[in-house]
Amino acid sequence: VFKSFYYGYPVWTPIDKIVGYPADLCFQLISDGNHSIDVEKQVLDEDGEWQDCDTENEALDVKICNDITFKITIENNGDFPLYDIVVSDLMEDGLSYVSADPEPDDYSYDPPYHYFLWNFSGEFLPGETIEIVITAHVEGPDCSIDYNYVNAEGEDVFGFTLSDEDYCYIHAVKKS
Numbered sequence: 657v658f659k660s661f662y663y664g665y666p667v668w669t670p671i672d673k674i675v676g677y678p679a680d681l682c683f684q685l686i687s688d689g690n691h692s693i694d695v696e697k698q699v700l701d702e703d704g705e706w707q708d709c710d711t712e713n714e715a716l717d718v719k720i721c722n723d724i725t726f727k728i729t730i731e732n733n734g735d736f737p738l739y740d741i742v743v744s745d746l747m748e749d750g751l752s753y754v755s756a757d758p759e760p761d762d763y764s765y766d767p768p769y770h771y772f773l774w775n776f777s778g779e780f781l782p783g784e785t786i787e788i789v790i791t792a793h794v795e796g797p798d799c800s801i802d803y804n805y806v807n808a809e810g811e812d813v814f815g816f817t818l819s820d821e822d823y824c825y826i827h828a829v830k831k832s
Contacts, residue, residue, distance in 0.1 A: 691816070692734035695743070695808040697824040700725040708824075712801050715825035720796040722831075723754060726824060728788040730808045738780040738810035738818065743788065745772040750802035750828055751792040758788065780810060796828045 657668040658681065671679045698706040699716050706727060709716050718724050728745065732738050745760075747753065747770040753763065762773040776786055790804075802825070809819035 689735040691736055691738070691812040691814075691818055692732070693738060693741075693808055693810055693818045693820050694731045694733045695806055695820045695822050696729045696731075697804055697806045697822045698727050698729075699824050699826060700727070709826065710823055712803075712825050715801050715827040717829050718794050718826045719831045720794050720798065720828050722794050724751070724792050724794055724826060726790045726792065726804055728790070728806050728808075730786040730788075732780050732782050732784050732810075734812075734818075735782055736813055737782065738812055739778065741776040741780050741786065741808060741810040743772075743774040743776070743786070743806065743808045745788075745790070745807075746770070746805040747772070747790075747792060748802040748804075750795055750797070750800045751804075751826070752795055754791040754793055756788060756790045794826070794828050798828060798830050800828045802826055802828065 658671045658674055659665055659668045671681065696708065698708050701707050701716055707716050728743065730741060730743060749768045749770065753770050756772065758774065760772040761775050764771045774788060804824045805821065807819060807821045809817055811817055
């Protein structure tokens with residue numbers, strides 16, 4: 657018998673049905689391995705350093721009426737390829753959308769949130785990363801804490817969906 661997701665035989669199949677004659681084959685049993693995706697969202701501080709502000713207590717102080725830059729990094733940190741990566745981002749309206757690189761495939765604003773969606777079709781190899789940079793304008797009000805939420809998901813070779821999420825918080829403060 658023969659079984660291989662790679663060759664399109666996901667269930668044990670008699671080998672003579674595949675090659676047309678009985679055969680004695682050598683085979684290797686392997687584990688499923690590590691299938692994993694990681695997403696991180698960071699904000700650029702005044703000194704040009706990326707900050708990982710995952711909680712309200714770690715929120716970065718940002719002056720109202722300034723632009724702020726967020727970076728989303730998606731990594732295939734597993735042992736096998738992933739497919740068709742979808743990245744969704746949610747931003748509170750204490751921030752207003754200025755631009756993104758790459759531009760989102762879909763963007764909408766429905767108060768109190770901005771909604772972003774990116775689709776990266778095809779194969780996403782182990783160790784590969786995708787970077788998205790978003791520029792936003794800080795609206796406030798003073799002393800508000802606004803968050804960005806990101807979710808990234810993709811499918812493994814078996815068709816299972818893998819996902820990860822992250823938050824990034826900023827604290828809007830007066831210019832003075």
